[in-house]
Amino acid sequence: MDDRQRYDRATAHLDPPFAVLDLEALRSNASAMLRRAGGKPIRVASKSIRSRPLLERVLAMDGFAGIMAFTLPEALWLVSTGLRDVLVAYPTTDREALTELAADPVAAREITLTIDSPEHLDLIDTVVGLGRHEIRICLDIDAGFVAFGGRFRAGAHRSPVREPDHAADLAATVAKRPGFRLVGVMAYEAQIAGLGDDRPGNPALTGAVRLVQARSRRELLVRRGRIVQAVARIADLEFVNGGGTGSIDVTAREKAVTEIAAGSGFFHPRLFDFYRGFTGRPAALFALPVVRRPAPGVVTVLGGGYHASGPPGRDRLPHPHLPQGLRYAPGEGAGEVQTPLLGPAADDLRTGDRVWFRHAKAGELCEHFAALHLVEGEEVVETVPTYRGEGRTFL
Ligand SMILES: Cc1ncc(COP(=O)(O)O)c(C=O)c1O
Secondary structure (H helix, E strand, O other): OOHHHHHHHHOOOOOOOEEEEEHHHHHHHHHHHHHHHOOOOEEEEHHHOOOHHHHHHHHOOOOEEEEEEOOHHHHHHHHHOOOOOEEEOOOOOOHHHHHHHHHOHHHHHHEEEEEOOHHHHHHHHHHHOOOOOOEEEEEEEOOOEEEHHHOEEEOOOOOOOOOHHHHHHHHHHHHHOOOEEEEEEEEOOHHHHOOOOOOOOOHHHHHHHHHHHHHHHHHHHHHHHHHHHHHHOOOOOOEEEEOOHHHHHHHHOOOOOOEEEEOHHHHOOHHHHOOOOOOOOOOEEEEEEEEEEEEOOEEEEEOOOOOOOOOOOHHHOOEEEEOOOOEEOOOOOOOOOEEEEEOHHHHHOOOOOEEEEEOOOOHHHHHOOOEEEEEEOOEEEEEEEOOHHHOOOOO
């Protein structure tokens, strides 16, 4: 039985649209991630999962430890449900959440905030004042690649802190300030971890990406090592976090890095098909129903416009996965309430059949569905809520 038959059979009792997670594919992806990490623990990036029961499930596997959350309200919620060791990887200005953090001893012990400037410390002090529980702090370091005197830059615009001296200054500022404790350093190399280096049909782009990534790896190996050395002279670091799904193996080889952050690898969404160094199995899919057949070679499915974040382009659209051989109508793309799909495969589809899609990214899928149906073999064995399904929309 092929995957399409298996998914159709497992979900025959459900009415699309709905989302599924293939547990066997998820386990196989998780094992591959651990092999690539070579013994270093993987902190699970919650933005790429966005389902609490699923986070619990992957954290129960050996080798995964701690959560990388995307907002402080999310982290507070996760801790209130019993999850532990949550690094909020993006600065927060949420006054209500900060107030809650500073007043709750368990949250203050389990949550670490990320900062890249004394301004962040000032804001926290203004909101919560002194006489609070100590707030755990992680420094965010710019892991981008810069060349030609700054005229070329690759990587995410995150932290202004790039050089060891600057990192040491900020570390000293945190260490001196009452009410804060510096416990970690994080540097995310988006230009390596989040950028596929195997673009079929685009040799120029593939070559450029590989060149930049090779240079960036060499540069970061040295710079990250120096930064960690400089900061470790000032504070006892509990962790140095780096990488993402696309760079697990490369980042894990750096001595200075103690843990890898990764999340997308579990679902293996479409954008992760374009890496040379690893493969994965599509684990998260969503089914849309065929609702009409406007002409030979065309079917229309309900919904479908679940674009992924990032620079707008075709690669951010969901991918019609099964049956194979369907494509978007150029003038319509993935629509708000209906999506025409073209191709010979359309003629074998009847009204009420399903088309199975993959999202371009991982966790954003869960913002469109209240539940994930967990498929084992030919059966749905459990249905778990997404963040949205629990009434939580953090971003
Ligand atoms: C700080 C940080 N670490 C790691 C990741 C990698 O996450 P993933 O493995 O889901 O690509 C990201 C993704 O944006 C990130 O922002």
